[in-house]
Amino acid sequence: METDSPTLYHPAAALVLFKPDGNEQRLYIEHYDMDDNGCPLNPRPLTLREARGLAKALDVRKEAEKAFLRPEGLLPPCVLHLNPCEKGSVVWYTKPQAKTLHFADSLGLPSGRLHLPALVWAADRNRLFLYALKGKGKRKLSLNTPLCYAPFMNLYENGNVCMGNVSVKISKTASLEEFIAAWEGYFFDSYFSHFIGGNSPVHGNLVSLYKQLMETGSPFPVDVSLPNGKTLKDLF
Secondary structure, eight states: OOOOOOOOOOOOEEEEEEOOTTOSSOOEEEEEEEOTTSOEEEEEEOOHHHHHHHHHHHOOHHHHHHHTTOOSSSOOTTEEEEEOSSSOEEEEEEOSEEEEEEEOGGGTOOOEEEEEOOEEEEEOSSOEEEEEOSSOSOSOOOTTOEEEEOSOSSBOTTSBBOOTTOOOOOOTTOOHHHHHHHHHHHHHHSEEOOOTTSOOSBSSOHHHHHHHHHHHOOOOOGGGBOEEEEEGGGGO
8 A cells, every 4th residue: 555755855944033132022034954964054134024024824814714613523512603704703501400500708698509400601802791680491482582680799790791900811721612712710719709780680589599599499480580671682
């Protein structure tokens, strides 16, 4: 069985960078031809045209933009909408799950694990919006699926999450899976401290509900969720 011979690469040219002592920014570049033995010869300064061509060849920004929000495999089933442009945005959902929440000392509420409802997340590289679904997470979603206020503190009325002093750094080359994992990690690793606007996102007292759920381990009571007048299509 014949196989293709490996391609051999031979040195054709070399660039040598010179810099004065104590100055890392000021560089001088020389171009060298290479003889048949791979030895440099005919040194000359790199021309402006060659420098521009080199800069263009080394510019990886366009490739980085193409990598942003690219799935690592099949599109994750939790993703509801994907806008893979330079700034990019994703809408996804999570089924009811148990998570550990952290609280500021001023609330007098210890960190604890409790069950949460199904959630809808909408984010770009800089902002996160969060909503709840009124159901047990088994209902098929559609553009007209109604949204509720997410049962958390630190949220504005429009669902925008106030990240406080959390330093959000989403890579410009993050894959879709990395993007989703990063935002969920930032959110659940943060500390909840107050109601923005003073309104509770659920019927009744949210802090008391948290305490009850942590003590009993019961599923989140979706009947306490408050509709916010939005549907899924409002997020796209």
